[in-house]
Amino acid sequence: MPELPEAETIRRGLQKYLPGKTVAKVTVKERKLIRVPACEEFIKRLTGQAFTGTRRIGKIVILDLEKDSILVRLGMTGQLTFRDPKSGDTAFKTHPVTKLQTSSNPVPDKHTHIIAEHTDGTMLCYRDIRKFGKWLMYAKDELWQCPEIQALGPDPLSADFTCEKLCKSLARTSRSIKTALLDQSIVCGIGNIYADEILFACGISPLRQASSLTEDEISRIACQTPAILEASISRNGTTFSDYRDADGNPGENVGFLQVYGRSGSPCPSCGQILKREVVGGRGTSWCERCQH
DNA sequence: ACCTCGACCTGGGCGC
DNA sequence: TGCGCCCAGGTCGAGG
Numbered sequence: 001m002p003e004l005p006e007a008e009t010i011r012r013g014l015q016k017y018l019p020g021k022t023v024a025k026v027t028v029k030e031r032k033l034i035r036v037p038a039c040e041e042f043i044k045r046l047t048g049q050a051f052t053g054t055r056r057i058g059k060i061v062i063l064d065l066e067k068d069s070i071l072v073r074l075g076m077t078g079q080l081t082f083r084d085p086k087s088g089d090t091a092f093k094t095h096p097v098t099k100l101q102t103s104s105n106p107v108p109d110k111h112t113h114i115i116a117e118h119t120d121g122t123m124l125c126y127r128d129i130r131k132f133g134k135w136l137m138y139a140k141d142e143l144w145q146c147p148e149i150q151a152l153g154p155d156p157l158s159a160d161f162t163c164e165k166l167c168k169s170l171a172r173t174s175r176s177i178k179t180a181l182l183d184q185s186i187v188c189g190i191g192n193i194y195a196d197e198i199l200f201a202c203g204i205s206p207l208r209q210a211s212s213l214t215e216d217e218i219s220r221i222a223c224q225t226p227a228i229l230e231a232s233i234s235r236n237g238t239t240f241s242d243y244r245d246a247d248g249n250p251g252e253n254v255g256f257l258q259v260y261g262r263s264g265s266p267c268p269s270c271g272q273i274l275k276r277e278v279v280g281g282r283g284t285s286w287c288e289r290c291q292h
Numbered sequence: 293a294c295c296t297c298g299a300c301c302t303g304g305g306c307g308c
Numbered sequence: 309t310g311c312g313c314c315c316a317g318g319t320c321g322a323g324g
Binding site (some may be wrong): 111173175179282 | 297303
């Protein structure tokens with residue numbers, strides 16, 4: 001479920017604590033999560049290095065070290081949290097919509113698969129119920145050449161994301177616009193939730209063939225995509241920003257989704273009952289009256 | 293070359 | 309109450 005806004009929220013949370021922390025000990029309980037390099041080498045290289053900062057591209061959270069960088073793909077259920085055992089343990093709480101952790105300092109549980117303990121006793125914890133996540137480590141100066149990043153299209157919050165590029169990409173695919181928006185090589189960071197939200201905001205049916213979109217429609221997508229993602233970052237920021245005492249305020253964020261997960265309910269714009277159908281293998285909600 | 297689909301996982305919700 | 313079935317969606321390899 002973590003899409004770009006959730007990855008960015010997590011990154012901002014970590015950015016407050018991680019820089020300057022030196023890794024003293026690494027525990028990997030689920031070896032398959034470490035993809036590059038081999039698990040033993042990963043642990044060896046990570047141990048002793050200090051974190052220098054964080055970055056993000058699409059849905060990928062990047063943890064920079066002195067010499068290397070770690071790519072974290074959160075998959076469906078990945079959660080990256082900073083923990084300070086000295087400030088007391090709390091139970092896990094998750095956001096009802098995003099399924100992201102909202103409590104600070106959770107006790108590591110059976111789903112906490114990777115733990116990096118720092119020299120000052122704090123730790124970075126990776127929890128992933130379904131284990132779809134992936135960790136990869138590359139030398140810092142080779143990071144941008146790695147296949148996982150090379151495969152990505154422009155990030156919607158970067159200057160690379162332009163209407164012109166989007167027009168070109170969409171023109172050469174026969175797939176539906178919904179499927180195209182989920183293709184990380186066309187634009188990176190959009191997942192199922194925001195694909196539906198963006199198409200609703202643009203008044204475009206998810207069933208439309210991508211190559212049939214007019215320049216005006218594509219410019220709407222180019223405009224709405226960053227706006228919706230930014231708005232969501234600011235809202236998740238409300239829920240998660242205060243990492244220390246955030247304890248999940250469901251009412252605050254539940255209302256922000258216009259169509260996703262609302263099939264069977266009235267369209268927030270016209271009142272027509274929202275439709276639901278599987279498009280490109282994904283559950284998709286939209287308004288047949290507002291979206292053409 | 294492009295596209296679709298199922299597998300990977302687990303927990304939660306629902307029906308019987 | 310409890311069991312089993314199905315659903316959720318990001319990514320990737322297999323197959324069309």
